[in-house]
Amino acid sequence: MDMNEETSQSRKLKCDDTSKCFQLLESILDGEMDNSKEVLKEKLAKCQPCFEHFHLEQAIRDVLKTRCTKQEVPTELADCIRQKIQDIK
Amino acid sequence: MSEVQRRKYSQEEKNTIFDGEFMPHIDSMYNFAYRLTFDEDDAKDLVQDTYLKAYRFINSFEQGTNAKAWLFRILKNSFINEYRKKSKQPAKVDYQEVETYYNSDDVDYQSTTDLRAESVKGMLGDEISNALNSLAVDFRTVIILCDLEGFTYEEMAKILDIPIGTVRSRLHRARNLLKDKLRGYAHHMGYDTDEEEEI
Numbered sequence: 221m222d223m224n225e226e227t228s229q230s231r232k233l234k235c236d237d238t239s240k241c242f243q244l245l246e247s248i249l250d251g252e253m254d255n256s257k258e259v260l261k262e263k264l265a266k267c268q269p270c271f272e273h274f275h276l277e278q279a280i281r282d283v284l285k286t287r288c289t290k291q292e293v294p295t296e297l298a299d300c301i302r303q304k305i306q307d308i309k
Numbered sequence: 310m311s312e313v314q315r316r317k318y319s320q321e322e323k324n325t326i327f328d329g330e331f332m333p334h335i336d337s338m339y340n341f342a343y344r345l346t347f348d349e350d351d352a353k354d355l356v357q358d359t360y361l362k363a364y365r366f367i368n369s370f371e372q373g374t375n376a377k378a379w380l381f382r383i384l385k386n387s388f389i390n391e392y393r394k395k396s397k398q399p400a401k402v403d404y405q406e407v408e409t410y411y412n413s414d415d416v417d418y419q420s421t422t423d424l425r426a427e428s429v430k431g432m433l434g435d436e437i438s439n440a441l442n443s444l445a446v447d448f449r450t451v452i453i454l455c456d457l458e459g460f461t462y463e464e465m466a467k468i469l470d471i472p473i474g475t476v477r478s479r480l481h482r483a484r485n486l487l488k489d490k491l492r493g494y495a496h497h498m499g500y501d502t503d504e505e506e507e508i
Contacts, residue, residue, distance in 0.1 A: 243481050250455060250480075252462050272426075279426035280487065284456040287434035288441060291343040293336050297353055301335075301360045305327065308364070309320070 235269040245274050249281060316368045323367050330376040331363055337377065337458055338384060344453055345388050345446065355392055359384040378460065382468045385450070424492040432494060440490035448483035455480055 235241055241263065248256040263270045318326065338359060342352035362383050363370070370379055441449060454460045454468065462480075466473045 243477065246481060246484065247477065250462065252477075275426040276424060276429065276488070277484070279429040280484070280491070281456055283429055283432060283434075283437045284441070284452070287432075287437050288457060289434055289438070290336065291340050291352070293339040294349070294353055297339065297356060298332065298335055300353075301332075301357055304357065304361055305364050308361070 231266055231268040231271060233268050235267050238269060238273075241267070241270050242273050245270060246277060249274070249277055316371070318368060318372075322372070323364070326367060326370065326372055326376075327364060330372070331360065331380060334377045334380055335360075338380060341381065341384060341453060341458070342388070344442065344449065346392060347442065351392060355384060355388060358387050358391070362387065375464065377458075378464045378468055381454070381458075381460075382470075385468055424488050424495060428495040429491060432491065432498075436491075436494045436498075440487055440494060443490055444483060444486055447479065448486055451476065451480045451483050452487065 244253070244259070245263065247253050248260055253259070260274075264274060335356065338356050339352055342355040342359075343349065346352050346355060359380060363380055366383075370376070441452060444452070450469070451465065454465050455462075460468065462473050462476045465476045469476065471479075
């Protein structure tokens with residue numbers, strides 16, 4: 221996304237309804253909004269708090285996905301489960 | 310499990326479903342179990358119990374549908390019913406208290422404005438992981454399901470037995486709590502925050 225390139229000069233510094241806007245932005249980031257591109261473009265171009273919140277939320281999602289390392293699964297777990305299933309068959 | 314048993318699979322079909330549709334999710338299942346229990350043995354037991362239940366109730370699973378969501382739902386219910394009581398995790402924040410606190414929009418906004426995307430990007434995996442792990446289990450769960458496992462709101466609603474609107478609002482609150490934790494780390498580690506500049 222090239223939203224970073226936009227200048228901040230035209231954005232209003234206070235959001236009229238942060239609670240509503242932020243939840244909307246979060247739904248968009250979660251892929252839960254249809255036709256979200258236009259809404260997002262307008263919000264990010266016009267409102268500084270929304271712009272900042274969007275990028276913060278995006279950064280948090282990125283680090284959660286990439287840096288919350290998966291716990292290594294004990295090697296014997298799958299075999300152990302298969303054995304127990306055999307026993308109850 | 311309350312589902313009506315609608316099918317009658319042959320032994321061979323059961324094996325196919327179990328190996329082809331259930332077992333491939335063992336990594337995600339273990340990761341979820343570990344983030345719920347914080348204990349390797351408890352996580353192993355929880356995953357094992359979940360798979361045994363899944364096998365026992367396999368006739369209520371429709372072949373080719375969303376096995377991962379179905380398994381996660383069983384695991385979540387097992388955790389609530391059996392493991393939460395004996396869980397070794399430290400004292401949790403009272404859920405009601407937290408929900409009430411975060412119903413205030415003022416708190417909602419003020420508490421998170423001074424955390425910056427750049428600070429978050431510079432954080433280590435341990436800091437992110439610890440922040441996530443420190444959340445009360447209901448909040449931790451929605452973030453794991455959504456951000457780590459990629460479930461949709463609709464799938465999460467089914468896994469957690471709550472309406473989609475509740476999924477949305479709980480996620481929003483969970484994320485605000487997570488941001489509070491991250492802001493704490495950012496401040497502690499001397500990352501750039503507005504709060505720091507004012508001192």
